[in-house]
Amino acid sequence: MEPYNVKVITYPDLTKQYRIYRNMVGSSDVYPRPPSDRNPFDGKVTNTILVDINQYVDHVSDVSLKRTKKKVYDYARSNDWEWFVTFTFSRDKVNRYDYDECIKKLSKWLNNLRRSSPALSYLVVPEQHKDGAYHFHGLFSGIDEKQIVWTGKYVVKRQKGLRSRFVRTRDRNI
Template structure:
Protein backbone atom coordinates (compact mmCIF):
# COMPACT_ATOMS: atom_id res chain seq x y z
CA UNK A 1 0.00 0.00 0.00
CA UNK A 2 1.30 3.46 -0.95
CA UNK A 3 0.83 6.31 1.51
CA UNK A 4 0.72 9.91 0.35
CA UNK A 5 3.04 11.95 2.54
CA UNK A 6 2.04 15.34 1.14
CA UNK A 7 -1.09 16.76 -0.43
CA UNK A 8 -2.47 20.06 -1.66
CA UNK A 9 -5.98 18.93 -2.63
CA UNK A 10 -8.58 17.59 -0.21
CA UNK A 11 -12.07 16.42 -1.18
CA UNK A 12 -14.75 15.87 1.46
CA UNK A 13 -17.90 13.97 0.50
CA UNK A 14 -20.56 14.87 3.06
CA UNK A 15 -23.37 12.84 1.53
CA UNK A 16 -24.62 11.83 -1.90
CA UNK A 17 -25.43 15.42 -2.82
CA UNK A 18 -22.78 17.69 -1.29
CA UNK A 19 -19.01 17.86 -1.26
CA UNK A 20 -16.26 20.32 -0.54
CA UNK A 21 -13.00 20.71 -2.45
CA UNK A 22 -10.11 22.40 -0.66
CA UNK A 23 -7.02 23.56 -2.54
CA UNK A 24 -3.91 24.61 -0.63
CA UNK A 25 -1.22 26.79 -2.18
CA UNK A 26 1.35 24.92 -0.08
CA UNK A 27 1.76 21.23 0.59
CA UNK A 28 0.39 19.65 3.77
CA UNK A 29 1.88 16.61 5.46
CA UNK A 30 -0.54 13.66 5.50
CA UNK A 31 1.31 10.68 6.96
CA UNK A 32 2.36 11.98 10.38
CA UNK A 33 3.80 8.61 11.40
CA UNK A 34 6.81 9.36 9.21
CA UNK A 35 7.73 12.57 11.00
CA UNK A 36 11.33 12.76 12.10
CA UNK A 37 12.23 13.50 15.72
CA UNK A 38 13.14 17.00 14.65
CA UNK A 39 9.70 17.48 13.06
CA UNK A 40 7.87 16.07 16.08
CA UNK A 41 9.66 18.40 18.44
CA UNK A 42 8.84 21.45 16.35
CA UNK A 43 5.67 22.15 18.35
CA UNK A 44 7.32 21.78 21.74
CA UNK A 45 8.24 24.90 23.68
CA UNK A 46 12.02 25.09 23.79
CA UNK A 47 13.59 26.65 26.90
CA UNK A 48 15.85 28.65 24.58
CA UNK A 49 12.99 30.62 23.01
CA UNK A 50 12.78 34.36 23.57
CA UNK A 51 9.63 35.86 25.13
CA UNK A 52 8.43 37.04 21.71
CA UNK A 53 9.05 33.61 20.18
CA UNK A 54 7.30 31.90 23.07
CA UNK A 55 4.23 34.13 22.73
CA UNK A 56 4.18 33.48 18.98
CA UNK A 57 4.34 29.70 19.48
CA UNK A 58 1.58 29.70 22.10
CA UNK A 59 -0.70 31.89 19.95
CA UNK A 60 -0.04 29.74 16.89
CA UNK A 61 -0.86 26.57 18.83
CA UNK A 62 -4.09 28.08 20.18
CA UNK A 63 -5.14 29.20 16.71
CA UNK A 64 -4.43 25.73 15.27
CA UNK A 65 -6.49 24.10 18.03
CA UNK A 66 -9.38 26.49 17.41
CA UNK A 67 -9.29 25.85 13.66
CA UNK A 68 -9.20 22.07 14.13
CA UNK A 69 -12.26 22.26 16.37
CA UNK A 70 -14.10 24.45 13.88
CA UNK A 71 -13.31 22.08 11.02
CA UNK A 72 -14.54 19.05 12.96
CA UNK A 73 -17.74 20.85 13.97
CA UNK A 74 -18.33 21.82 10.35
CA UNK A 75 -17.76 18.26 9.13
CA UNK A 76 -20.17 16.78 11.67
CA UNK A 77 -22.77 19.46 10.96
CA UNK A 78 -22.60 19.02 7.18
CA UNK A 79 -22.62 15.21 7.20
CA UNK A 80 -25.88 14.74 9.10
CA UNK A 81 -29.54 15.72 8.93
CA UNK A 82 -30.74 18.05 11.69
CA UNK A 83 -34.18 19.17 12.83
CA UNK A 84 -33.62 21.47 15.82
CA UNK A 85 -31.35 24.39 16.67
CA UNK A 86 -31.19 24.58 20.46
CA UNK A 87 -29.82 27.07 22.99
CA UNK A 88 -29.37 25.97 26.60
CA UNK A 89 -28.56 28.30 29.48
CA UNK A 90 -28.09 27.64 33.19
CA UNK A 91 -30.07 28.91 36.15
CA UNK A 92 -27.45 30.58 38.42
CA UNK A 93 -29.32 29.19 41.44
CA UNK A 94 -28.63 25.67 40.20
CA UNK A 95 -25.38 25.84 38.24
CA UNK A 96 -22.31 28.08 38.45
CA UNK A 97 -22.20 29.06 34.78
CA UNK A 98 -18.91 30.94 35.24
CA UNK A 99 -17.14 27.60 35.71
CA UNK A 100 -16.36 25.78 32.44
CA UNK A 101 -15.71 22.45 34.17
CA UNK A 102 -19.07 22.54 35.95
CA UNK A 103 -21.23 23.51 32.96
CA UNK A 104 -19.61 20.95 30.65
CA UNK A 105 -20.13 18.16 33.19
CA UNK A 106 -23.76 19.19 33.68
CA UNK A 107 -24.42 19.21 29.94
CA UNK A 108 -22.67 15.86 29.42
CA UNK A 109 -24.68 14.23 32.18
CA UNK A 110 -27.97 15.62 30.87
CA UNK A 111 -27.22 14.31 27.37
CA UNK A 112 -26.31 10.88 28.74
CA UNK A 113 -29.50 10.71 30.79
CA UNK A 114 -31.71 11.74 27.86
CA UNK A 115 -30.02 9.24 25.56
CA UNK A 116 -30.43 6.41 28.06
CA UNK A 117 -33.96 7.13 29.27
CA UNK A 118 -35.82 8.77 26.40
CA UNK A 119 -34.03 9.14 23.05
CA UNK A 120 -31.78 6.17 22.20
CA UNK A 121 -31.39 7.34 18.57
CA UNK A 122 -30.77 10.97 19.44
CA UNK A 123 -28.21 12.85 17.35
CA UNK A 124 -26.58 15.98 18.71
CA UNK A 125 -23.71 18.42 18.34
CA UNK A 126 -23.22 21.03 21.08
CA UNK A 127 -20.79 23.94 21.26
CA UNK A 128 -20.24 26.23 24.28
CA UNK A 129 -20.39 29.99 24.01
CA UNK A 130 -18.65 32.38 26.38
CA UNK A 131 -20.83 35.46 26.79
CA UNK A 132 -18.61 38.47 26.00
CA UNK A 133 -19.95 40.72 28.77
CA UNK A 134 -21.32 38.51 31.55
CA UNK A 135 -18.55 35.90 31.32
CA UNK A 136 -21.09 33.09 31.72
CA UNK A 137 -21.18 29.96 29.58
CA UNK A 138 -24.16 28.56 27.73
CA UNK A 139 -24.53 26.06 24.89
CA UNK A 140 -25.81 26.02 21.34
CA UNK A 141 -26.60 22.75 19.65
CA UNK A 142 -28.20 21.02 16.70
CA UNK A 143 -30.28 17.91 17.32
CA UNK A 144 -32.38 15.24 15.64
CA UNK A 145 -34.40 12.18 16.66
CA UNK A 146 -35.67 13.79 19.87
CA UNK A 147 -39.42 13.32 19.39
CA UNK A 148 -39.57 11.65 22.82
CA UNK A 149 -38.54 14.89 24.52
CA UNK A 150 -41.13 17.30 25.86
CA UNK A 151 -40.92 20.04 23.21
CA UNK A 152 -43.36 22.83 24.01
CA UNK A 153 -44.56 25.83 22.01
CA UNK A 154 -43.40 28.89 23.96
CA UNK A 155 -46.01 31.15 22.40
CA UNK A 156 -43.29 33.30 20.85
CA UNK A 157 -41.69 33.58 17.41
CA UNK A 158 -38.23 34.72 16.31
CA UNK A 159 -37.48 37.62 13.96
CA UNK A 160 -38.17 35.40 10.94
CA UNK A 161 -41.55 34.29 12.24
CA UNK A 162 -40.39 30.81 13.27
CA UNK A 163 -42.04 29.32 16.35
CA UNK A 164 -39.78 29.23 19.40
CA UNK A 165 -40.10 26.06 21.45
CA UNK A 166 -38.85 25.08 24.91
CA UNK A 167 -37.52 21.68 25.97
CA UNK A 168 -39.50 20.74 29.07
CA UNK A 169 -37.15 17.88 29.93
CA UNK A 170 -34.30 20.33 30.60
CA UNK A 171 -34.38 21.40 34.27
CA UNK A 172 -30.95 23.05 34.64
CA UNK A 173 -32.03 26.41 33.30
CA UNK A 174 -33.70 27.78 30.21
CA UNK A 175 -33.97 26.59 26.60
CA UNK A 176 -35.07 27.72 23.19
CA UNK A 177 -35.48 25.48 20.15
CA UNK A 178 -36.34 26.36 16.55
CA UNK A 179 -36.76 24.12 13.53
CA UNK A 180 -33.81 24.16 11.14
CA UNK A 181 -34.59 25.32 7.61
CA UNK A 182 -31.11 25.19 6.06
CA UNK A 183 -28.53 22.68 7.31
CA UNK A 184 -25.71 24.27 5.30
CA UNK A 185 -26.23 27.68 6.89
CA UNK A 186 -26.37 26.14 10.36
CA UNK A 187 -23.11 24.27 9.69
CA UNK A 188 -21.41 27.54 8.78
CA UNK A 189 -22.90 29.31 11.78
CA UNK A 190 -22.44 26.98 14.72
CA UNK A 191 -18.65 26.73 14.51
CA UNK A 192 -18.33 30.50 14.99
CA UNK A 193 -18.92 30.05 18.71
CA UNK A 194 -15.42 28.56 19.02
CA UNK A 195 -13.71 31.90 19.52
CA UNK A 196 -10.18 32.84 20.55
CA UNK A 197 -11.49 33.68 24.03
CA UNK A 198 -13.24 30.33 24.41
CA UNK A 199 -10.15 28.47 23.19
CA UNK A 200 -8.06 30.23 25.83
CA UNK A 201 -10.44 29.21 28.62
CA UNK A 202 -10.86 25.67 27.26
CA UNK A 203 -7.20 25.03 26.44
CA UNK A 204 -6.55 21.27 26.31
CA UNK A 205 -10.26 20.67 27.04
CA UNK A 206 -13.23 19.59 24.95
CA UNK A 207 -14.75 22.35 22.86
CA UNK A 208 -17.67 20.44 21.37
CA UNK A 209 -19.89 17.45 22.24
CA UNK A 210 -21.26 14.98 19.69
CA UNK A 211 -23.29 11.80 19.84
CA UNK A 212 -21.59 8.57 18.80
CA UNK A 213 -24.00 7.91 15.94
CA UNK A 214 -23.01 10.84 13.73
CA UNK A 215 -21.83 10.42 10.16
CA UNK A 216 -18.50 11.89 9.11
CA UNK A 217 -17.43 12.85 5.59
CA UNK A 218 -15.27 10.57 3.49
CA UNK A 219 -12.00 12.37 2.81
CA UNK A 220 -9.64 11.91 -0.14
CA UNK A 221 -6.36 13.76 -0.60
CA UNK A 222 -4.23 14.27 -3.68
CA UNK A 223 -0.99 15.87 -4.72
CA UNK A 224 -1.46 18.06 -7.78
CA UNK A 225 0.56 20.48 -9.88
CA UNK A 226 -0.40 23.98 -8.73
CA UNK A 227 0.42 25.44 -12.15
CA UNK A 228 -2.20 23.14 -13.64
CA UNK A 229 -4.73 23.73 -10.84
CA UNK A 230 -4.26 27.44 -10.33
CA UNK A 231 -5.40 28.72 -13.72
CA UNK A 232 -8.64 30.19 -12.45
CA UNK A 233 -11.36 29.64 -9.91
CA UNK A 234 -13.24 27.41 -12.35
CA UNK A 235 -10.32 25.02 -12.91
CA UNK A 236 -10.90 21.54 -14.25
CA UNK A 237 -11.21 19.97 -10.80
CA UNK A 238 -14.16 22.27 -10.04
CA UNK A 239 -15.98 21.75 -13.33
CA UNK A 240 -17.58 18.48 -12.32
CA UNK A 241 -20.42 17.70 -14.73
CA UNK A 242 -22.53 16.25 -11.90
CA UNK A 243 -22.18 19.21 -9.52
CA UNK A 244 -22.78 22.94 -9.39
CA UNK A 245 -20.45 25.21 -7.43
CA UNK A 246 -22.65 26.97 -4.85
CA UNK A 247 -20.01 28.80 -2.83
CA UNK A 248 -16.35 29.79 -3.03
CA UNK A 249 -14.07 31.25 -0.38
CA UNK A 250 -10.36 32.01 -0.30
CA UNK A 251 -8.55 32.64 2.98
CA UNK A 252 -4.99 33.74 3.57
CA UNK A 253 -2.68 31.38 5.43
CA UNK A 254 0.80 32.70 6.13
CA UNK A 255 2.23 33.74 2.78
CA UNK A 256 -0.12 31.38 0.96
CA UNK A 257 -3.84 30.70 0.70
CA UNK A 258 -6.53 28.05 1.02
CA UNK A 259 -9.46 27.87 -1.40
CA UNK A 260 -12.76 26.29 -0.41
CA UNK A 261 -15.26 25.19 -3.06
CA UNK A 262 -18.74 24.04 -2.03
CA UNK A 263 -20.43 21.77 -4.58
CA UNK A 264 -24.00 20.55 -4.80
CA UNK A 265 -25.23 17.75 -7.02
CA UNK A 266 -27.33 18.91 -9.93
CA UNK A 267 -31.05 18.20 -9.70
Protein backbone atom coordinates (compact mmCIF):
# COMPACT_ATOMS: atom_id res chain seq x y z
CA MET A 1 0.00 0.00 0.00
CA GLU A 2 1.26 3.43 -0.88
CA PRO A 3 1.45 5.88 2.03
CA TYR A 4 -1.13 8.69 1.95
CA ASN A 5 -2.36 11.57 4.06
CA VAL A 6 -5.68 12.36 2.27
CA LYS A 7 -8.62 9.96 2.04
CA VAL A 8 -11.74 10.60 -0.05
CA ILE A 9 -14.96 8.84 1.02
CA THR A 10 -17.91 8.86 -1.40
CA TYR A 11 -21.30 8.07 0.17
CA PRO A 12 -24.28 6.52 -1.66
CA ASP A 13 -25.92 9.93 -2.16
CA LEU A 14 -22.68 10.94 -3.99
CA THR A 15 -21.57 13.42 -1.33
CA LYS A 16 -17.87 13.29 -0.59
CA GLN A 17 -15.92 13.60 2.61
CA TYR A 18 -12.21 14.44 2.60
CA ARG A 19 -10.11 13.30 5.55
CA ILE A 20 -6.68 14.86 5.93
CA TYR A 21 -4.26 13.14 8.29
CA ARG A 22 -1.39 14.88 10.06
CA ASN A 23 0.88 11.83 9.63
CA MET A 24 1.23 9.55 6.66
CA VAL A 25 -0.94 6.42 6.68
CA GLY A 26 0.43 3.31 5.03
CA SER A 27 3.39 1.01 5.36
CA SER A 28 5.11 0.89 8.73
CA ASP A 29 8.62 1.38 7.34
CA VAL A 30 7.77 5.02 6.61
CA TYR A 31 7.37 5.88 10.28
CA PRO A 32 10.39 6.80 12.38
CA ARG A 33 10.97 4.76 15.52
CA PRO A 34 9.64 6.27 18.74
CA PRO A 35 12.22 7.90 21.01
CA SER A 36 14.20 5.34 22.94
CA ASP A 37 16.96 5.10 25.50
CA ARG A 38 19.31 2.39 26.59
CA ASN A 39 18.67 0.82 29.97
CA PRO A 40 21.81 1.57 32.02
CA PHE A 41 21.67 -1.83 33.75
CA ASP A 42 21.39 -4.22 30.79
CA GLY A 43 22.13 -2.02 27.76
CA LYS A 44 18.83 -2.93 26.05
CA VAL A 45 16.88 -0.28 24.15
CA THR A 46 13.70 0.76 25.96
CA ASN A 47 10.99 3.15 24.85
CA THR A 48 10.50 6.07 27.21
CA ILE A 49 7.06 7.23 28.26
CA LEU A 50 7.04 11.00 28.23
CA VAL A 51 3.54 11.51 29.67
CA ASP A 52 1.86 10.87 32.96
CA ILE A 53 -0.04 7.55 32.92
CA ASN A 54 -3.32 9.30 33.85
CA GLN A 55 -2.95 11.69 30.92
CA TYR A 56 -2.20 8.73 28.67
CA VAL A 57 -5.35 6.86 29.80
CA ASP A 58 -7.44 10.01 29.21
CA HIS A 59 -5.89 10.41 25.76
CA VAL A 60 -6.59 6.79 24.82
CA SER A 61 -10.21 7.14 26.00
CA ASP A 62 -10.66 10.32 23.95
CA VAL A 63 -9.21 8.70 20.83
CA SER A 64 -11.44 5.65 21.28
CA LEU A 65 -14.56 7.82 21.67
CA LYS A 66 -13.69 9.84 18.55
CA ARG A 67 -13.09 6.64 16.57
CA THR A 68 -16.46 5.24 17.73
CA LYS A 69 -18.31 8.42 16.77
CA LYS A 70 -16.63 8.39 13.36
CA LYS A 71 -17.68 4.76 12.78
CA VAL A 72 -21.30 5.49 13.71
CA TYR A 73 -21.30 8.53 11.43
CA ASP A 74 -19.83 6.47 8.57
CA TYR A 75 -22.41 3.69 9.01
CA ALA A 76 -25.21 6.26 9.05
CA ARG A 77 -23.97 8.04 5.92
CA SER A 78 -23.13 4.84 4.02
CA ASN A 79 -26.64 3.36 4.09
CA ASP A 80 -30.04 4.35 2.75
CA TRP A 81 -32.43 4.71 5.71
CA GLU A 82 -36.22 4.97 5.62
CA TRP A 83 -37.04 5.78 9.24
CA PHE A 84 -35.67 7.87 12.09
CA VAL A 85 -36.98 6.70 15.48
CA THR A 86 -36.58 7.61 19.12
CA PHE A 87 -37.13 4.96 21.79
CA THR A 88 -38.18 6.12 25.22
CA PHE A 89 -39.21 3.77 27.99
CA SER A 90 -42.22 4.00 30.26
CA ARG A 91 -41.11 4.44 33.86
CA ASP A 92 -44.00 2.16 34.85
CA LYS A 93 -42.62 -0.80 32.87
CA VAL A 94 -38.83 -0.32 32.77
CA ASN A 95 -36.22 1.13 35.07
CA ARG A 96 -35.15 3.85 32.60
CA TYR A 97 -32.02 4.58 34.65
CA ASP A 98 -30.65 1.03 34.29
CA TYR A 99 -28.78 0.83 30.97
CA ASP A 100 -28.65 -2.99 30.99
CA GLU A 101 -32.40 -3.29 31.50
CA CYS A 102 -33.11 -0.81 28.69
CA ILE A 103 -30.77 -2.69 26.33
CA LYS A 104 -32.46 -5.99 27.23
CA LYS A 105 -35.92 -4.60 26.38
CA LEU A 106 -34.70 -2.95 23.17
CA SER A 107 -32.90 -6.13 22.05
CA LYS A 108 -36.03 -8.21 22.63
CA TRP A 109 -38.09 -5.75 20.58
CA LEU A 110 -35.51 -5.75 17.74
CA ASN A 111 -35.42 -9.57 17.69
CA ASN A 112 -39.21 -9.69 17.42
CA LEU A 113 -39.15 -7.09 14.64
CA ARG A 114 -36.55 -9.08 12.71
CA ARG A 115 -38.92 -12.09 12.59
CA SER A 116 -41.50 -10.08 10.65
CA SER A 117 -38.95 -8.01 8.69
CA PRO A 118 -36.07 -10.22 7.53
CA ALA A 119 -34.56 -7.39 5.45
CA LEU A 120 -34.29 -5.18 8.54
CA SER A 121 -31.25 -2.91 8.85
CA TYR A 122 -30.77 -0.58 11.78
CA LEU A 123 -28.35 1.62 13.64
CA VAL A 124 -29.29 2.49 17.24
CA VAL A 125 -27.37 4.86 19.53
CA PRO A 126 -28.01 5.41 23.29
CA GLU A 127 -28.35 8.82 24.88
CA GLN A 128 -29.05 9.96 28.42
CA HIS A 129 -31.64 12.54 29.43
CA LYS A 130 -30.47 15.32 31.74
CA ASP A 131 -31.96 13.38 34.67
CA GLY A 132 -29.92 10.26 33.78
CA ALA A 133 -32.69 8.19 32.15
CA TYR A 134 -31.75 6.41 28.92
CA HIS A 135 -33.38 6.69 25.52
CA PHE A 136 -32.21 5.60 22.08
CA HIS A 137 -32.16 7.11 18.60
CA GLY A 138 -32.22 4.86 15.57
CA LEU A 139 -32.14 4.73 11.80
CA PHE A 140 -34.11 1.88 10.21
CA SER A 141 -34.85 0.42 6.80
CA GLY A 142 -36.52 -2.77 5.58
CA ILE A 143 -39.36 -2.68 8.14
CA ASP A 144 -42.65 -4.41 7.40
CA GLU A 145 -44.89 -1.40 8.03
CA LYS A 146 -47.80 -3.63 9.06
CA GLN A 147 -45.91 -4.23 12.30
CA ILE A 148 -45.77 -0.54 13.26
CA VAL A 149 -48.15 0.69 15.96
CA TRP A 150 -48.52 4.46 15.92
CA THR A 151 -48.26 5.91 19.41
CA GLY A 152 -46.91 9.42 18.89
CA LYS A 153 -48.19 12.59 17.32
CA TYR A 154 -45.63 12.75 14.55
CA VAL A 155 -43.99 10.35 12.16
CA VAL A 156 -40.75 11.10 10.38
CA LYS A 157 -40.34 9.09 7.20
CA ARG A 158 -38.29 9.44 4.04
CA GLN A 159 -40.48 11.04 1.39
CA LYS A 160 -40.80 8.97 -1.78
CA GLY A 161 -38.71 10.33 -4.62
CA LEU A 162 -36.52 12.47 -2.35
CA ARG A 163 -33.31 10.71 -1.54
CA SER A 164 -32.06 12.69 1.44
CA ARG A 165 -35.14 14.43 2.84
CA PHE A 166 -37.30 13.23 5.68
CA VAL A 167 -40.72 14.76 6.23
CA ARG A 168 -42.62 15.25 9.45
CA THR A 169 -46.29 14.42 9.30
CA ARG A 170 -49.29 13.88 11.54
CA ASP A 171 -50.78 11.36 9.13
CA ARG A 172 -50.92 7.87 10.62
CA ASN A 173 -51.66 6.28 7.24
CA ILE A 174 -48.44 6.88 5.33
